[in-house]
Amino acid sequence: MRAALFGVALVAMLSIATPSHAALRVVATTTDLASLTAEVGGDVVVVDSIVPPGVDPEAFEPRPADLEKLRNAGALVRVGLGYDFWVDALVARAGNKRLMRGGDGDVDASLGVPLLEIRGRGVVNQAGHAHGHANPHYWLDPENAIIMTAGIAEMLVRRAPEHRERIVANRERFVGKLRAQLARWTDALAPHAGSKVIAYHNTWPYFARRFRLDIVDFIEPKAGVAPSPAHLARVISKGRSKQVKAILHEPYEPENASRFVAQKLGVPLVKLATSVRSMPETADYSALIDYNVTAIARAFAARNP
Amino acid sequence: MTVTSDAVALLAMPLAASVVFVLIHAYLGVHVLRRKVVFADLALAQLSALGASVAFANGYDVKSAAGFAYALAFTAIGAALLTFTRGLARTMSQEAIVGILYVVATAATILVVDQSPLGAEHVKKILIGSILTVTGEDVAKLAALYAGIAVVHWLIRRPLLALSRDESSAPYRNRAAAWSWDFVFFLSFGVVVTSSVTTAGVLLVFSLLIVPAVIGAAFSKRLGLVLAIAWGVGIAACAAGLGGSYALDLPTGATMVMALAASLVLAGAVKAFIVVDAGIRRTRLRMLARTTTVGALLCVVASSAWLIVNPSGDQPLLALLERAAHVGPPTFLARTEAETYESAVRDIVRFQSEADRLDAMERAARYQGVPLADDEIRRIASYQQNYNEMTRGERFVRDVLQAKARARERWVIGVPAAVVALAGLALCLRLMPGAMRAIRNATPTPPFLKRAIP
Numbered sequence: 239m240r241a242a243l244f245g246v247a248l249v250a251m252l253s254i255a256t257p258s259h260a261a262l263r264v265v266a267t268t269t270d271l272a273s274l275t276a277e278v279g280g281d282v283v284v285v286d287s288i289v290p291p292g293v294d295p296e297a298f299e300p301r302p303a304d305l306e307k308l309r310n311a312g313a314l315v316r317v318g319l320g321y322d323f324w325v326d327a328l329v330a331r332a333g334n335k336r337l338m339r340g341g342d343g344d345v346d347a348s349l350g351v352p353l354l355e356i357r358g359r360g361v362v363n364q365a366g367h368a369h370g371h372a373n374p375h376y377w378l379d380p381e382n383a384i385i386m387t388a389g390i391a392e393m394l395v396r397r398a399p400e401h402r403e404r405i406v407a408n409r410e411r412f413v414g415k416l417r418a419q420l421a422r423w424t425d426a427l428a429p430h431a432g433s434k435v436i437a438y439h440n441t442w443p444y445f446a447r448r449f450r451l452d453i454v455d456f457i458e459p460k461a462g463v464a465p466s467p468a469h470l471a472r473v474i475s476k477g478r479s480k481q482v483k484a485i486l487h488e489p490y491e492p493e494n495a496s497r498f499v500a501q502k503l504g505v506p507l508v509k510l511a512t513s514v515r516s517m518p519e520t521a522d523y524s525a526l527i528d529y530n531v532t533a534i535a536r537a538f539a540a541r542n543p
Numbered sequence: 544m545t546v547t548s549d550a551v552a553l554l555a556m557p558l559a560a561s562v563v564f565v566l567i568h569a570y571l572g573v574h575v576l577r578r579k580v581v582f583a584d585l586a587l588a589q590l591s592a593l594g595a596s597v598a599f600a601n602g603y604d605v606k607s608a609a610g611f612a613y614a615l616a617f618t619a620i621g622a623a624l625l626t627f628t629r630g631l632a633r634t635m636s637q638e639a640i641v642g643i644l645y646v647v648a649t650a651a652t653i654l655v656v657d658q659s660p661l662g663a664e665h666v667k668k669i670l671i672g673s674i675l676t677v678t679g680e681d682v683a684k685l686a687a688l689y690a691g692i693a694v695v696h697w698l699i700r701r702p703l704l705a706l707s708r709d710e711s712s713a714p715y716r717n718r719a720a721a722w723s724w725d726f727v728f729f730l731s732f733g734v735v736v737t738s739s740v741t742t743a744g745v746l747l748v749f750s751l752l753i754v755p756a757v758i759g760a761a762f763s764k765r766l767g768l769v770l771a772i773a774w775g776v777g778i779a780a781c782a783a784g785l786g787g788s789y790a791l792d793l794p795t796g797a798t799m800v801m802a803l804a805a806s807l808v809l810a811g812a813v814k815a816f817i818v819v820d821a822g823i824r825r826t827r828l829r830m831l832a833r834t835t836t837v838g839a840l841l842c843v844v845a846s847s848a849w850l851i852v853n854p855s856g857d858q859p860l861l862a863l864l865e866r867a868a869h870v871g872p873p874t875f876l877a878r879t880e881a882e883t884y885e886s887a888v889r890d891i892v893r894f895q896s897e898a899d900r901l902d903a904m905e906r907a908a909r910y911q912g913v914p915l916a917d918d919e920i921r922r923i924a925s926y927q928q929n930y931n932e933m934t935r936g937e938r939f940v941r942d943v944l945q946a947k948a949r950a951r952e953r954w955v956i957g958v959p960a961a962v963v964a965l966a967g968l969a970l971c972l973r974l975m976p977g978a979m980r981a982i983r984n985a986t987p988t989p990p991f992l993k994r995a996i997p
Contacts, residue, residue: 451909474553
C-alpha cells in the first residue's frame with residue numbers, strides 16, 4: 239500500500255518536474271503570439287517564436303533553424319492577414335502537414351477579431367503596408383487578446399484534449415487579469431480621449447480605437463519610401479493646426495524624420511513597442527501594453543500638467 | 544505659418560548641406576575618376592557601417608565616441624587594403640577588388656547585426672541618412688570636417704595629383720612615400736563618404752561624387768576648370784532636385800539623383816551640339832533627327848506588331864495615344880457594350896468611394912462620439928469586403944471589354960500603323976545612303992580584309 243502510494247507520488251512529482259517530456263511544441267510567428275500562447279498553454283506547451291523581437295516582421299528573412307523548429311512543432315500560431323505570409327512557404331518546405339492552413343495544429347489568431355481598414359483581397363498599397371486583407375496590427379488592442387487567446391485555447395485543446403481543463407483555466411485566469419489591467423489602462427488614458435497624434439507608420443489603428451486617440455497623419459505613408467518634402471511640410475502644418483500632442487514611433491524605424499517633425503512641433507517623440515521583448519521593459523504581452531499606455535500617458539501629462 | 548513657409552524652412556538646410564557636399568565630393572570625384580575606382584566610396588562607406596555595427600554589438604551607442612572610433616578603425620582598414628591592392632592593378636583591375644571589398648563588408652555587416660542583441664535592425668537604418676531632415680548643427684559639423692580635410696589635401700596636392708594621374712605610381716621612386724600618400728587619400732576619402740552617407744544616403748553620395756566630376760572632365764583637362772564646372776553644375780542640379788522634389792511631391796534623395804543624371808544628359812547635349820563648330824553641329828543634328836525618327840518608327844512597328852499578336856496584353860504606347868487623344872475603348876465597342884463599359888468604370892469609382900466612406904466613419908468613431916461596438920466594426924468590415932468584391936467584379940468587366948475593344952483596334956489601328964511605319968522606315972533608309980556610307984567609312988576595315996583586298 240505504501241509502495242503504491244509512493245509510486246503515485248513519484249509519478250505525480252515526475253509529471254510536475256518534467257512537463258516538457260509530454261509537452262506540446264508550439265511555434266508562434268511573433269513573440270506577441272508566443273507570449274499569449276504561453277499564458278494559455280502554461281506547462282502543457284513549450285513555445286518558440288520565429289521573428290526575433292525588434293525586427294520588422296514584414297522584412298523578415300527566415301533561416302535554416304526556423305525550418306527545424308517547424309519540422310518538430312506540433313502546432314503553429316500565426317498573425318495572418320498576409321503579415322507573416324512567409325510561414326506558408328516554410329511550413330510547406332518543412333513538410334509538416336499538421337501546421338498547414340486548415341491542419342489541426344494551425345491557428346490564425348486574427349480569426350474573429352473585428353478587423354479595421356479592410357482593403358480587399360488585392361494587394362493595394364493605399365495607407366501604408368501592402369496589406370492583403372486588413373491592417374494586421376490587431377494584437378496592440380488588449381481587448382483583442384481575449385478573442386485571440388480563445389482561438390489559441392481551442393487549437394490547444396484540439397491537440398491535447400487530455401489537458402482541456404488546465405488550458406481553459408489558464409485562459410480564464412489570463413483573461414481575468416487582463417480585464418483588470420484593461421480597466422486601469424483605460425482609466426490612465428481616459429483624460430486624454432480624443433487627443434491628436436502623428437504616427438510614423440500605420441501601426442496603431444487598433445490601439446487608437448481602444449484608447450480613443452486620433453491619428454491625424456503618418457510621417458512615412460508608404461513603407462520603405464522616404465517622405466517627400468511636400469508631405470513633411472503638410473504633416474507639420476497639419477500637426478500645428480490640429481494641435482498634435484505627440485509623435486508615435488516604432489523602435490525599428492529610422493528616427494530622423496520623426497525627430498525632425500517632433501522638434502518643429504515642439505512635442506515629445508514617443509517610442510512605442512510593437513512586439514513583446516522588443517524593449518527590455520516589454521517582457522510579456524501585458525507588459526507590452528502597459529509599457530505603451532504608460533509611455534503615452536506620461537508624454538501627454540508632461541505637456542498639460 | 545503656412546505650408547509654403549514651412550517648405551522654405553524645410554528646404555534651406557538640405558540646400559546648404561548639398562552645397563557643402565558638392566564642394567568636397569566633386570573634388571574627390573575627380574581623383575576617383577582618374578584612379579578608376581568609382582565604387583571605392585561604397586566599399587569604404589560599407590566598411591564604416593560594419594565598424595558601427597560591431598560597436599553596437601559590443602554595447603556602444605552608434606553615435607558615441609566609441610562608436611565613431613570603431614567606424615573610423617574599419618574605414619582605416621579599408622583604406623589600407625585599397626592602398627596595398629593598388630600594386631596589384633597591373634595584374635588585375637583594382638575595381639574588382641573594390642567590388643569584392645564592398646560585398647564582403649556588406650555580408651559581414653548582416654552577420655554582425657544578426658548576432659547582436661535587441662533592436663539591431665535599427666543600426667542598418669541609422670547608417671542610411673536622408674538629406675531632407677539634416678539639421679543646421681549637422682551642416683556646421685560637416686562643413687568644419689570637410690574644411691579640415693580640404694586644407695590637408697591642399698597642402699599635399701602635388702603628390703596626390705601625381706599619384707592620381709599615373710596608375711603605376713611611377714613619379715615616386717620611393718614606394719613607401721607613394722603608399723603613405725595613397726593611404727592618406729583613401730582614409731580622408733573614407734571619412735568624407737562615411738559622414739556624408741549617414742546624412743544623405745548611399746545613392747545621393749555616389750551621384751554627387753561621380754556625376755559632377757564626369758561633367759567637368761568632359762569639358763576640360765585643367766583641374767581648376769574641371770572643378771569650377773563640376774561645382775557649378777552640381778550645385779545647380781541639387782537645387783533643381785530639391786525644388787522638384789517639393790513641387791512634384793517626390794522623395795528627396797531619389798529626385799536629386801535624377802536631377803544630377805539629367806544634368807549629365809544636358810551636358811552631353813551641350814558638348815555634342817553646342818560647343819562645336821557649325822559644320823559638325825549641322826551633321827550631328829541631322830544624324831540625331833534621323834536616329835530619332837528611325838527609333839520612333841521602330842517603336843511604332845514593334846508596338847503594332849504586339850497589338851496584332853496579343854491585343855489583350857499591356858499596350859503602353861497605345862494606352863498613351865488613347866489618353867492623349869481622349870479616345871477610349873467605347874469608341875471601338877458596340878453601343879450596348881460601350882454602355883456596359885462606362886457603367887463598370889462608374890461603379891468602380893462608386894464602390895470604392897462607398898468603402899472609403901465606411902472607412903472614414905470608422906476612423907472618426909475611434910476618438911469621437913459613441914465608440915463602435917465590435918459587432919458594428921465586423922459589419923463595416925463585411926460591407927467593405929463586399930464593396931471590394933464588387934469593385935473586383937466591375938474591374939473584370941471593364942478589362943474584358945477593353946480586351947474586346949483592343950481586339951478590334953488591332954485591325955483598325957494596328958495594321959495601318961504598322962504599314963505606315965514600315966513605309967516610313969523604308970523611306971528613311973533610302974534617304975540615308977550618305978549616312979550609311981559614313982558609317983561604313985567610320986568602321987575600320989579589319990586587317991585580314993585589308994590583306995584580302997588589294
